[in-house]
Amino acid sequence: MLLVRRLLGDVLRATRLRQGRTLREVSASARVSLGYLSEVERGQKEASSELLSSICSALDVPLSEVLHEVADQLQVEETLAAIELTAPAEPARGPLHVTNVAA
Amino acid sequence: MLLVRRLLGDVLRATRLRQGRTLREVSASARVSLGYLSEVERGQKEASSELLSSICSALDVPLSEVLHEVADQLQVEETLAAIELTAPAEPARGPLHVTNVAA
Numbered sequence: 001m002l003l004v005r006r007l008l009g010d011v012l013r014a015t016r017l018r019q020g021r022t023l024r025e026v027s028a029s030a031r032v033s034l035g036y037l038s039e040v041e042r043g044q045k046e047a048s049s050e051l052l053s054s055i056c057s058a059l060d061v062p063l064s065e066v067l068h069e070v071a072d073q074l075q076v077e078e079t080l081a082a083i084e085l086t087a088p089a090e091p092a093r094g095p096l097h098v099t100n101v102a103a
Numbered sequence: 104m105l106l107v108r109r110l111l112g113d114v115l116r117a118t119r120l121r122q123g124r125t126l127r128e129v130s131a132s133a134r135v136s137l138g139y140l141s142e143v144e145r146g147q148k149e150a151s152s153e154l155l156s157s158i159c160s161a162l163d164v165p166l167s168e169v170l171h172e173v174a175d176q177l178q179v180e181e182t183l184a185a186i187e188l189t190a191p192a193e194p195a196r197g198p199l200h201v202t203n204v205a206a
Binding site: 003004005006046048049050052053062063064065067068070071072074075078 | 106107108109149151152153155156165166167168170171173174175177178181
């Protein structure tokens with residue numbers, strides 16, 4: 001299943017790393033614990049709307065921009081998943097005939 | 104504060120109403136309780152990534168489309184908020200001179 005929190009975490013971490021900032025700096029600025037921010041970035045914890053706003057403010061990036069990026073990535077994954085579902089299966093192979101060369 | 108869960112709830116409810124479906128139908132199809140879906144639609148509860156996926160599947164709408172719509176609306180609200188912050192204050196008025204016409 002495509003999880004929004006995983007994509008959201010990826011986008012938040014990529015944004016922070018582009019700015020060359022540490023988890024410690026951003027968590028202090030956003031007034032969230034370092035452990036919480038780390039879990040959000042790894043897609044292990046859902047960020048509440050309030051904390052998501054705080055994190056985006058701390059990163060000085062509009063929340064709408066982060067959500068657009070998440071939606072764009074999700075759209076790519078949804079498209080890939082749809083292609084996989086509609087792609088023809090591997091060509092059927094007949095039973096494997098093993099020739100015993102030692103016989 | 105602009106809350107993602109409020110905008111998300113608005114988009115989910117609008118999508119359901121466009122389809123002419125009831126809370127009961129969609130909640131049963133998404134396997135979430137009617138009360139939970141109702142709270143999510145009213146922006147009172149955060150939807151977990153898993154339940155958001157289920158609700159979008161039940162509405163037969165890609166999650167990326169819902170997120171794009173939320174991000175678009177958020178962007179409009181962010182822009183309006185920025186305009187309000189930068190707009191010049193009301194023109195300063197001098198002290199009010201009252202002429203006593205009865206004098």
